[in-house]
Amino acid sequence: MTKKIKLFDPSIDQSEEKAIIKVLQSKFWASGSGTGNVKIFENKFKKYVGSTDCVAVNSGTSALNLALSLMDIKNKEVIVPSLTFVSTIHAIKLNGGKPIFVDVDEKNLCIDAEQITQSITDKTKVILPVHFGGMPCDLSKIKKICKDYDLTRIEDAAHASGSTYKNQKIGKHSSAVCFSFHPVKNLAMPTGGLISLNGKSSKKFKKILESRRWCGITNRHDSFYDVQEMGWNYYMNEFSAAIGIIQLKKLDKLNIKRKKIAKLYSKKINLEQKMIFDENCSYHLYWIRVKNRNQFRKKMNQIGIETGIHYRPVHTFSMYKTNSHLPVTEKVGNEIVSIPIHPNLSNDQIYKIIDAVNEFS
Template sequence: MKKKFIPYGKQWIDEEDIQAVVDVLRSDYLTTGHKVEEFEEKFAEYVGAKYAVTISNGTAALHAACYAAGIGDGDEVITAPITFAASANCVLYCGGKPVFADIDPKTYNIDSEEIRKHITSKTKAIIPVHFTGQPCDMKEIHKIAEEYNLTVIEDAAHALGAQYQGKNIGSISDMTTFSFHPVKHITTGEGGMITTSQKELYEKLLLFRSHGITRNKELLHNKEEGPWYYEQLDLGYNYRMTDIQCALGISQLRKLDKFVARRREIAARYNEAFKNLEGVTVPYQKEDTNSSWHLYVIKLELEKLKVGRKEIFNLLKEKNIGVNVHYIPVYYLPYYKSLGYQKGICYNAENLYESMITIPLFPRMRSEDVENVITTICDVVNNNLI
């Protein structure tokens, strides 16, 4: 009998989460009410930032951060190629140009030395992506940013609950963006967050997510009007989250530590099971980082296998293991090709893409599911060794 399908990622919603949403549905506020402020305050406290700004999704978070950083026409922003397209699209939204720096072949994160090679007089910011949940080398990235007066926007869509040198991701750089998509560490359905400890950036982010409109008397040009008065100070967007979503986020945030702990347990079991499996390389973890393990990516040693990545991928899918590939290098995508980007610019990223497979990892996985994944992968790989 065929075993049940195990997806690569899945949310964990319990009765407490459902009740939190129901309570809001029975309340006076459905959109931007008290739950938004509460979620922002609790999230900022959790990561250790002064401010947090809820926003409609992780892509909007990156867009808003680029706006707040002043990215504009002709500005260059350095980011990683092994990421979802949003990490680069956000630069294009603001009129800037994404510049792709190659990855470290061990951590799969952006290589700080490669960042340095790509800096020009037009470079304005760096967007390091904490791929799979392992933090980038932020000490070196900040050193470069200080040297060239660059803004650092961490894309931490994978890294909620992760630590770098003892500090929570979200408390370190100018701005940090998060995603609450259902496969992430906590979910609000769709949704995102931006954290910062700089008041000026915080105020820009608040403006941008709400049409560029404010009622904040400190910012108004005309301070003599009544309480109904507001002003549009810039061209913003409607990127707000609802109280419904934030109630779910608050409830999920209470369980974040438990979720991350379970992810780390599963990753440790995978590491132990696969460390001596010929044909597979397990993820490398730097000593000064503590990954939150959004993804677990194995790298196939294709020179030891008689079939390619596609064949291994399909065999695992046929056995109901919900594998995926994260990610196609952004500049491979047709739209980026139309902008003039070409293959060959990031050797390590391209090499990784050809051999990587994401395997199931989510907190609600049962131990028997984990063992099923391990047994199936070992069988498929061992049966296809040269």
């Protein structure tokens, strides 16, 4: 029987195995103070993206929760796309803010920067763009809006490890940029996330975040410490960090493989509605749009090709139902399908996917 083609598949080799065993045997598996591999990973990631500081945490969700906690958004509005994973929006709610959904641009499925200003009110505090599938948002336009209206920008870069915008890595362009290192992501860990900080408040923010990621603990000397505010158990463990150090070394190489596949898909797939090719994109996802999605996915599955749906728009969930009318998001939400694009795909598998999409869509 031919092997199933997985939608996601982390790229690992013996280096990750060795690193895991080393941590296991050291018996130093985790520390709220973020020493050991966690610190090494933070420093390497900071150098990689060129940001001022980095704080590692245990997931992309925690990264978003903590980044938003810096901005005092209680009873304030945060402008965000609805086409995202639900934790982007939960993070706003958890911090007492109100998500204001703005439609996405049909070309790249990132927030439509042209439509942002009409949603700005005197309660707006933050714009939270999501680099969808790894495709960088129009940060120049969003930056200008933030400047004109005195708003803060926090990026959801869960899909964008290794993506670039204007020759600089994503992670360098906003006050806080939140990454996810969930096992399906381009930089994979068992679980992990990170906040990349830029600008004049970075040092201050880093200190606050380091305390909030570990139960509010601060001013620690030996076994003595103080707690001045609420914090969570959000710190990254040593196994994740050790794997992350190795994955980071390989990231650009792995992303080149993803880009090659994306280039082929964008040329050979005979669908009008599909992800465009852009060198700046890390291609965490490759999306296509098909009219008869259930039937299409069923047929793909029958010949051993996994597909996924990223995402059901958040404003259609019971918890977040609003009067928002987001025509592009809603249409895309009914048609979007993710097809495999990970670096472990063989040439034969890539062509099998292309042929199957062309036949079944």
